[in-house]
Structures are given as C-alpha cells and as structure tokens.
C-alpha cells in the first residue's frame with residue numbers, strides 16, 4: 252500500500268508534538284517520571300529474567316591497586332573451573348619456569364555450589380587505542396561477571412562468595428613463586444617501578460630437617476611457627492596484630508640465616524631482607540615496612556651493626572619532625588642522596604609497636620646478631636621479640652645431622668673420636684659443613700673417611716672451650732678498662 256505525502260507530514264508533526272510535551276513534562280517532574288519508568292521497566296525485566304548479576308572489576312577505586320577479590324576469583328576459576336572451559340589462555344608462571352592456565356576473555360564456565368548453578372563469565376572492556384600506539388592500552392578493564400538465579404541470592408552473597416575468595420586465596424598461596432625482596436636496589440629500578448623493594452625468586456633449599464641443632468629445641472620452634480600461622484582468629488580475639496618477633500643470636504656460621512630460610516620454607520612465606528644501613532631515615536623505613544605483604548618474614552641481619560643503638564626513645568611525631576628538619580638541612584646544604592643511614596632505635600621501636608599493627612597480618616620479624624649482649628634491652632624485650640633463639644657451636648647431635656646431609660651416613664667408626672672432640676672444642680656448624688664437602692679421595696668410602704679425618708684435624712686445631720672463654724673474658728676486661 253502506498254502512503255501519500257500528507258500522511259508522513261502528519262506523522263512527523265504528531266511525533267514532534269509528543270516530544271515537545273515530553274520535554275515539558277520532564278522539566279517540571281523529572282525525578283517522578285524517571286522513578287516511575289525505571290520502576291516499571293525493572294519490574295517487567297524481573298518478571299521475564301529472574302537472574303541476578305554481580306560484576307567484579309580487576310581494578311577498584313583509583314586503579315592504584317588490583318582488587319584482591321578479583322585475584323582470588325581468577326585463581327579459583329583457573330583451578331576449579333578451567334578444566335570445563337573451552338578456551339583457555341596460557342601465561343608464564345612461577346618466575347617463567349611454568350605455565351599457568353586461566354579462562355580466556357569472554358569465556359563462560361558453570362560452577363555448582365550446594366545444588367545451585369552459577370555462571371561465571373570473563374569480560375574485557377577494550378579501551379580505544381590511538382592509531383599510533385603499539386602497546387596495549389592500560390585502560391583495558393577486565394572483570395568477572397557472576398550470574399545466578401534470584402532464589403540463590405542469600406547463598407551466593409553469603410556462603411558462596413566467601414568460599415570462592417577463601418579457596419582462591421589458598422590456591423594463590425600454593426601456586427605463587429615465593430620471593431626474596433631486598434631494599435638495596437639501584438635508582439634505575441626505583442625510578443621505573445616507584446617501589447623501594449626489588450625481588451628475585453626465593454629458592455633456598457634449607458629446611459628444619461637439614462638444620463643442625465638440638466632436636467628438642469628445633470621441634471619447639473617448628474611448633475611455635477606452625478601455631479602462629481594458624482592463629483588468625485586468636486590474634487583477632489585478643490585484639491593484637493598478627494605478628495611475631497624472633498631474635499636469633501649466636502656466633503658466626505651457626506645457622507642464623509639458614510634458619511630464616513628454613514622458616515620461610517616451612518610456612519611458605521616471602522622474605523624481605525631489610526638492609527637498614529641503606530635506609531635513609533625513619534620515614535623511608537616506615538614506607539618500606541608498610542609495603543611488605545602478609546605471609547612474609549622481615550629480616551634485619553646483624554641488628555647491632557645496622558642501627559644506632561644509642562639515644563633516647565622518641566615519639567613517632569618527634570621522629571617525623573626530625574626527619575623533615577634533616578631533609579631541609581640537606582637541601583639547604585645542597586647535599587646529595589649518598590648519606591649515612593639515619594634510622595634510629597626509636598624509629599625502629601615506633602614502627603614495631605605502632606604502624607606495624609595496622610599494615611596487614613601474618614608477618615614474622617626476625618633480628619639476627621652475633622652480639623646479643625650489645626643489644627638495647629628495649630629492642631628485644633618480650634612482646635617485641637617474642638622468641639629468643641640461641642644458635643650455638645656444633646654439638647655431636649648437630650654433627651650427625653650434617654653427616655647425614657653431606658655424606659649420607661648415620662654411623663662410622665670415627666664418630667666416637669669426633670664426639671669426644673666436639674665436647675672439648677668450639678667449632679661452628681659452617682666449619683664442620685665445610686670439612687664434610689666430598690672433595691677429597693676417590694671411591695665413596697675413601698671420600699667419606701677423608702672428610703671425617705679432615706674434620707678431626709680441624710677440630711684438633713680449634714681452641715678448646717676453656718681457652719676460648721678465657722680469651723673472651725680478657726677482651727671484655729680490656730674493653731671495660733678502655734671505657
């Protein structure tokens with residue numbers, strides 16, 4: 252049927268009339284109209300589409316921080332549902348030594364939870380790229396969308412999401428490549444990453460099994476660490492930050508660093524090796540420590556050599572004021588960055604007691620020293636350093652652990668002589684280990700015997716315990732006399 256020209260003209264002016272009335276109405280009753288329309292539209296949609304959706308974006312807020320919930324969902328879906336996904340993407344994992352599979356963009360998987368069916372979909376909002384850019388635009392927004400029936404709302408919002416995030420976090424911990432962080436980075440790294448910590452994969456093989464020390468003491472430490480790592484609820488209940496301080500002390504080469512590696516391996520923690528002498532002042536120290544993640548050990552080795560242990564304790568505000576004044580003086584004098592470290596004992600104590608409590612949980616802080624007697628009692632009092640562990644010269648029990656590690660033996664005719672010598676002489680486990688390296692002789696039996704003979708020789712050359720004690724006493728007397 253042909254419509255004549257007059258029809259179109261009439262229709263055009265009617266639409267224009269309706270639009271004019273609509274514009275007038277919106278001007279006088281804007282909110283009432285919007286409410287009425289959206290309400291009736293959503294009622295209609297709900298009637299025919301009984302599903303709800305929740306979207307989890309990768310970056311929240313100012314895009315500064317990756318959402319922890321998103322990361323946990325990603326790990327959960329990669330582990331539990333990706334087997335069912337048709338399209339997967341592969342990325343290098345564990346420092347590039349492995350391949351990690353996860354859901355590809357715009358892929359869907361179905362999950363089952365207590366009889367409820369849930370659909371997950373991975374989305375990406377691709378941002379516009381300028382024609383001359385070769386790089387992926389940083390504004391690409393990744394998200395996961397969860398779709399479920401309205402009747403499962405309470406189950407999903409309560410138990411299911413908790414289950415996904417908890418499972419996801421546990422998977423992340425299991426699969427992550429642990430890291431050894433250091434703050435002694437070059438300025439290049441700092442400029443590029445704006446992060447004071449640089450890191451390498453943490454791959455130290457030490458375990459408590461291979462550590463030479465008294466078996467009962469070792470057992471006590473292992474139990475203490477495990478109980479700490481399982482005490483989240485306990486710390487919450489008593490209102491204390493989930494942290495524990497360890498002080499490891501003893502002569503050089505007795506296994507303090509080795510024990511820290513064994514602790515990290517036991518608990519699956521990262522290690523932050525904090526070189527205090529490279530920290531400019533207390534403000535930088537605070538920043539560094541705030542940037543440490545949970546499930547980690549913060550290590551300050553040779554604490555007696557790293558911080559000025561003299562001086563009275565100051566409050567955090569006094570510390571900040573002093574740092575600012577120091578900075579001003581430096582600028583006025585036109586001095587560069589290569590300054591001596593200005594970290595003070597009170598800066599360290601303020602951190603352990605104060606800000607420490609508010610920056611994430613599950614952290615161990617470990618101090619090591621060869622001279623426990625030099626430490627300020629305030630630094631190592633219980634509550635700050637909860638556990639004091641002495642690592643000492645090699646006992647026969649310790650030697651047997653090393654003989655098993657290095658030579659693969661638990662008995663030998665020379666053990667008797669070695670046991671007698673170890674009772675008389677002071678030798679560090681590091682020196683024992685050095686002598687047990689299979690580098691002498693030919694056949695296995697001959698090599699082992701050569702190692703043990705070598706150790707006996709080294710032990711005979713060591714000073715006896717009484718000689719050593721007398722020597723230490725004389726040095727201390729001389730130092731006192733000088734003072």
Ligand SMILES: Nc1ncnc2c1ncn2[C@@H]1O[C@H](COP(=O)(O)OP(=O)(O)OP(=O)(O)O)[C@@H](O)[C@H]1O
Nearest residue numbers: 461462463502503504505506507508509680681684
């Ligand atoms: N108790 C021990 N059990 C097993 N191996 C040990 C032990 N003590 C030392 N070693 C061996 O000696 C080496 C040096 O030990 P480590 O660095 O742990 O000693 P340390 O007490 O930290 O020394 P320092 O005070 O000089 O830093 C280690 O690599 C390890 O092979």
